[in-house]
Amino acid sequence: MSLPTDPAALWSTLTPGPDGLVAAVVQHVDTGEVLMLGHMNAEALARTLASGRVTFWSRSRRQLWEKGETSGHTLELRGLAVDCDADALLVRAAPRGPTCHTGAPSCFFRPVGEPAAARPSAVFEQLFAEICERKAGRGMTNRAGKSYVRDLLAGGVAKIAAKLHEEAGELAEALAEDDRGHIAREAADLLFHALVGLAHRDVPLADVAAELARRMGRSGLDEKAARAPAAAEPDEPAPSG
Missing domain, CATH: 1.10.287.1080 (MazG-like)
Incomplete structure (x- = not known):
């Protein structure tokens, strides 16, 4: 079932917690890697949809903050999904630079137990x-x-x-x-x-x-053959035959 894209209508389908917020899990649109966890209120969701850049509600500062507004490491919105309980959002985004303030691509870089080999x-x-x-x-x-x-x-x-x-x-x-x-x-x-x-x-x-x-899924020979041939140099005759 598809949900409305109008911010107010979409927010009305959600079930925020007592603090008026829903969790927002950010996922890399290309790799599927989980990048960070934030929270949104109705205004943050509306700002995200209007600007195309992911915006959260900061619980510590009690204000809106657009990811990357000072560092330039923005999250460009590529898609949204709502979980079954309607109390969390999955935000698919294209990161511009590292997502974590430490410089790591993802905030989830500390494994529990024996570290797994890095992807x-x-x-x-x-x-x-x-x-x-x-x-x-x-x-x-x-x-x-x-x-x-x-x-x-x-x-x-x-x-x-x-x-x-x-x-x-x-x-x-x-x-x-x-x-x-x-x-x-x-x-x-x-x-x-x-x-x-x-x-x-x-x-x-x-x-x-x-x-x-x-x-992917295409013959490398076919892909190469489909490329436009390089132009001949001015003093180099084009090949014939």
Whole structure:
């Protein structure tokens, strides 16, 4: 059964607690990862629907707060669902930067008991978030006050591209060996520098994931053949026959 999208009508279908709030569980729209838990009142829900950016009611400050209004790490609304008891919302969102104030992609990063192996997607998200933090001038530096990421970004495309060529060559050499650890280390170096390149051009990981998702279930040969051919250089004749 679909619910109304009008804020007042939608709120009338909910069952808030004695404090007038409903829980709002935020989920990453692409990965399904749970990012955070907040609370909404009628005004926060209306503001979220009107602006397209997730807004909560802060129980500690007793006021509305839009996620990322000071940090820039907003949550862009992609969908809403109501639970069976109508006292909680599932908010599907696209995060712009880390969701947690600690810099982690998700607020739920402390396992109970033996830590499980980190999901690859979570590692990439956290690493990319940290790179974006360095780009913004925030975060850790070494004892001399320098940051490798900021040095790369300051060098622009030329410096980043040079590192990508270097790391790709080293990975190619490692693949010729039978040393899984070496291959993993060189692959990590290449992927790290690729993420720096994305951050330099302000291309979010979600765009890369969307492109890969678009290609899934399709022959790689067919996908490549469907791409527009690169234009020939002015002094290079176009191939014939």
